[in-house]
Structure formats: structure tokens, C-alpha cells
Amino acid sequence: METGAPHIPVLLRPLLAACAPVSGRWLDGTFGAGGYARGLLAAGADHVTGVDRDPLALQMAAAWAGEYGDRLSLVAGNFSGLDTYAGMLDGIVLDLGVSSMQLDQAERGFSFQKDGPLDMRMSQAGLSAADLVNETEEATLADILYLYGEERASRRIAHAIVTARAQGPITTTLRLAEIVARCLPRPKPGQSHPATRSFQAIRIAVNTEFDELAEGLAAAERALKPGGKLAVVTFHSLEDRIVKRFFQTRATEQQSNRYAPSAQGPAHSFALATKRAIGPDEQELAENPRSRSAKLRVGIRTEAPAHKLDLAALDVPQLQRRKGGRK
Secondary structure (H helix, E strand, O other): OOOOOOOOOOOHHHHHHHHOOOOOEEEEOOOOOOHHHHHHHHHOOOEEEEEEOOHHHHHHHOOOHHHHHHHEEEEEOOHHHHHHOOOOEEEEEEEOOOOHHHHOOHHHOOOOOOOOEOOOOOOOOOOOHHHHHHHOOHHHHHHHHHHHHOOOOHHHHHHHHHHHHOOOOOOEHHHHHHHHHOOOOOOOOOOOOOOHHHHHHHHHHHOOHHHHHHHHHHHHHHHEEEEEEEEEEEOOHHHHHHHHHHHHHHHOOOOOOOOOOOOOOOOOOEEEOOOOOEOOOHHHHHHOHHHHHOEEEEEEEOOOOOOOOOOOOOOOOOOOOOOOOOO
């Protein structure tokens, strides 16, 4: 949950290189502070539609968006509906997870670096993290921590949260962080805060981020012209697994086993721009510590029809999948 260097678009240079030449109509589905949109416009995009569910991001952009005239349009909405915002597109960029801008504001409740209300809502509407922490039954809360945060001590933490909230509602970030930290060993130098995984899991649940991601990828598949590029930047393994599986199911032939011939299936709707994910180089790591865990994947749309969305095929974590092994 580091703030790092604020508002620097992660992996922008390799993204622009992988998508070159940049031209035509693009959509930035996670607009934030506008770093990717500005980069795309500077690289040659004729028009960029910036989409964000956070009303603050669009309010802040109003101060500078006019510099680009009719080359930049702003839309309030979720990127899961991006195929309804701008017609057919030449490129789409998605920068997943919480933004530095959101982390830096204690009142948004995303980070335990400073005390603030337990909120975490990207849209600033609907169920808050406090609602989830104080109202969710213990077993479901444990599942959220395990499936969305890969927290192996999920049952222990969920029980501690339920015990603590019985004495009074959990309403601040530091109180939740302290409850979680008491359930885990003290971190060694260089290790992340014990509450990092739990905060990630709760944020993902509050904002339905995994379903939003899967639906957004499918919407991008529908919205891109043949030859259009889809660039996705992820920051943790669960996000990256979904994106990787999305491209695998659409850009490679599926086999029932390693010895069997390829099974007949839908035609490939994407070609991979690179075989492997692109990470930050030394220059970027020095400029922006937030990029340390970032991965960029880029696909190029073919003329094949869009596939039907299958959450199970993309390995999207679902709460109903109860698994053993949690402590």
C-alpha cells in the first residue's frame, strides 16, 4: 500500500512502444490523474476518451482538460461498460487497482499509512469498507480475505475482526490495521505491513474489482477494431492472472492435454504483442517505486468475433468457491 511517487503513469514508455504507432481513437478506462491519456495524445492519438468511476478524478481533470480541445472527452462510469462510451476504438488502456491519488488522501480510507475513515469506495457511493467489515458474517469475511488477498491466516483475522466489532464498530483504517497486525508475526525488515493483503482484499470486494476487470476485458474485445490494441497494467498476481488467462484463451489454441491435438474452438480474437509481460526497467524503478510490481500485457485485436465471457475460464476468484487450507 505504498504511495510512491504520486500520479506518475506506470510503464508508460514501454506501453507506448508496444502500441506504436499510436493513432486514431483511444479510450483510457482508468483515467485517474490523466497520465496515460496525456501520453497517448502526445504520442499521436487523434482522440482519447477518459473514463473513471471516481468523480474526484474528473473534477481534477477539469482544470487542464481544455488544453486538448475536442481531442479529449471525459466520461463518468465503470470501464466494464467501455464498449458503450465511444464507438469502435483503435486502442484501450487499463491501469488496474487503486491510484496513487486515492492512496494519498487519508479521507478516502484506502491506506493504513495515515488514519482515516474506513471507506475504500472508488465511486464514493454504495457499500463502504466499514459496512463490509462490520456487517459481513465471519465465514464470508474469511473467504474474502483468502480469495481476494491470498491471506493464509484469513480465518484467524476474520474471527479477530468479528470479536473486535462486537465491542464497537470498526470505522477507521488504523484500527482495522491494528486488529489484523495482532493476528500475524511482526514483519521482517523489507517485508510489507501485515495488513497489506487484508486491505487489498477488502478494497477488491468493496469495488467488485475482479468482476469489473473480467467484464471490462470482454467489453474491450467488443469495442476494438481489427488491429486495435489492448494494453493492461496490473499490480498483483491475482489481477495479472485474470489478464493473462484472458489473452491465453483468445490468442492461443486450447488443448485438452499436452499430447492431444488442438481442440476446435472460437477463432483467435487477439494476437499477443509480446510473449511475456513487460516489467519496469531500472530507470522506471528509480523514478517511480510504485512500478516495482507492475506488469504490462498488450494484445492486438484480430478480425475474429468476440468470445463469450466465461469467468471460470479466466480463473476469476468467486466467493462461492470455498477451499480448505485457511487458518
